[in-house]
Amino acid sequence: MNKTLYVIDGYGIIYQSYFAFINRPLLNPMGQNSQAVFGFFRTLFEFVRTKKPEHCIVVLDSKTPTFRHLEYPEYKAHREETPQDLYDQIDVIESILEKLGVAMLRVNGFEADDLAATLAVACPKAGFRCTILSRDKDILQLVNENVSVLRGKNQELSGEEWSRENVHESIGIWPEQMVDYLALTGDQSDNIPGVMGVGPKTAVKLLSEYKTLEGIYEKIESVKGAVHDKLLAGKENAFLSRRLATLDNAVPCSCEPSSFQLKLDTKSALPMFVQQGMKSIVQSLGGYTPASGTQATKEKDSKGKADTDDATVETVSSGGTVSTPGGSALTSTRPGTFESILSEEKLHKIIKEATAAGIFAFDTETDSLDSMQAELVGMSIALEPGKAWYIPIQSSGTNCLPLDVILAGIRPLLENPKLLLVGQNIKYDYKVLHHAGLTIKTRLFDTMVAAWLLDTDAQSTFNLDDLAEKYLSHKTIHYEDVVEKGSLWNLSHVDLQQAADYAAEDAD
Known part of the structure; x- marks a missing residue:
């Protein structure tokens, strides 16, 4: 399979971008928060530059409750309401994506991960590999010989594509065991309960020995000590948690990979970036910049440094002092101090x-x-x-x-x-x-x-x-x-x- 469909978890990048700048909000010329918009498109364009995708789609979460909320009302109920200034930016991001000509997919009643799962099933049938760009743990259940997951740090989408072996090396389980792993440990971010008192190490040990959730409960009497009692007490929650963690790979939608060809129309989107005051993005796309004296956002990276800041500091690992371009000496902590x-x-x-x-x-x-x-x-x-x-x-x-x-x-x-x-x-x-x-x-x-x-x-x-x-x-x-x-x-x-x-x- 020479062709690859890249599936991007849209809300994942949107939220990561917003919170990456939470200590130093970015405002557009209208005085509105724009950090999610800036972070999302900076990430998207860097991804396009490095990966040069020919087929790409952004999957988005439902605007209505999903089937998981209907089965378990407490699902994600612990999360605070989305900040209004973040919510306002989602429509802006979708409008710019539309102008750019980037395919988007949303199906009410289903999460973006369910759409990714559906596309992951459709790709091999159409002669495509599928690479999913997401940091969600539950997405790892989809990894197989035709599906990989690209997990970047913070807003970045660069790095190694995770295979089955990567998943096993990192977590200690195989991708097909991920739903059983989450059934045992739960998922705090989604308020999936799991089995109370069973953590990651215990879950990996159980799945290494018994392979599946059913295998554990079929031989429950061979599990000793407090873990035995916790598993019995939490059996109902375990199977509920697995249902909540299992992605739906048959969402009713149009999911022909060849139809998601990526041909960026940057010319049509440029005025929207200018309106948002995103000078560095406009320049990177080859467009004009606002005239001198007009208001424009001074974008900063996740470390808070201006894009035009050329200052550098030498990295040391042995402790002592380092020098900055200005000539001042900086102390540094020696290894083993704490x-x-x-x-x-x-x-x-x-x-x-x-x-x-x-x-x-x-x-x-x-x-x-x-x-x-x-x-x-x-x-x-x-x-x-x-x-x-x-x-x-x-x-x-x-x-x-x-x-x-x-x-x-x-x-x-x-x-x-x-x-x-x-x-x-x-x-x-x-x-x-x-x-x-x-x-x-x-x-x-x-x-x-x-x-x-x-x-x-x-x-x-x-x-x-x-x-x-x-x-x-x-x-x-x-x-x-x-x-x-x-x-x-x-x-x-x-x-x-x-x-x-x-x-x-x-x-x-």
Whole structure:
């Protein structure tokens, strides 16, 4: 099969783009939020440039409740309502896609993933391979010899196409086991319950031995200990969760791959990008730019740096100092500086010290920029300069403390109104912890808000990396220094000490 249909999860990129710029919103000349529009099309055009697709379609979620909502009203019910300024941008994105001539598909009652599944079935019959661009875990159930998944980091869509072997190497199961895996673990982002008390490691172990959900329950008596009891108590939820996680590959729609040929009509779309004030996109498409003195958006990348900023900083991994183009020296954290907490005794000791101090810095590590979908990977606490700890929740090859033990241990600290918590973009941490069942009740000092109050210049950036360089002359460990760019991995997949150095440094 020489032809490939690329299927793009539209809302996935839209949401990722919006939340990637949440700390520094982008506004168009009309004063309206435009970060989802900018991020989506920057991602789309970079994808077209690198992959040069001949056939492509953007699949979109239903505007009405789906069959999953009808079976399980709690499905995705925990999510906050879509921000109005994000919702307003969806129509703009669809209008520009129409002008560009990019095929779109939406079927009310079904999710974008169901449409991707239907197209994945249709492609081989038409002599096409299918590559799906999505970061959703459940989409991995579709991977086979004719279907791959391209999973980029944040808004990016570059990187390796995931095969069956990639899925197994990363998660420990085969694609056809993914629905059974989600039946056991649940999916916090979709509010799929799973079996209470069964986590990823246990699910992988069970599926390695029994292969399927039916296989587990057929031989339930051979499962020992607490897991046996949890499986029995959660049997109904397990099969419900599998139904919710299983993608419908027979959605009634027109899905002939050859009809989705991509021929970008950039000329027709240019005026809309000009209207949005997206100067860099207009230039990249070979169009004119607004005249000097007209209002235009100053687009920034996910790190908050202007597109025209040529400043560079040398990356170091051995600690010490580095030089910037301006000649100033920056300090950097040496590897092995910070410690991980893997015992209840140590956890309680640090919580006691933080409580006695009255003030502490705190940060969370997750697997997503979207606070509504993010799952906790770890937490960090710092009490004084150079003294910080990382509490891993998920870490490959490490016996982490159970999440319920960690939450129980840290709850008295985060719910103590007499204490002062220092953090960066605390709203994000608040939402993530709230979804995990813990509400921050301390007094708060947000360094991002404080930085903005000190410097409200429209061209300033307020991400932690830039603030550390500006105010502390410190070169931080960047996420890409620890987790390979474009991979499916997150902080839970890397060496624990590397994760601790990165995460605890943020708190420090």
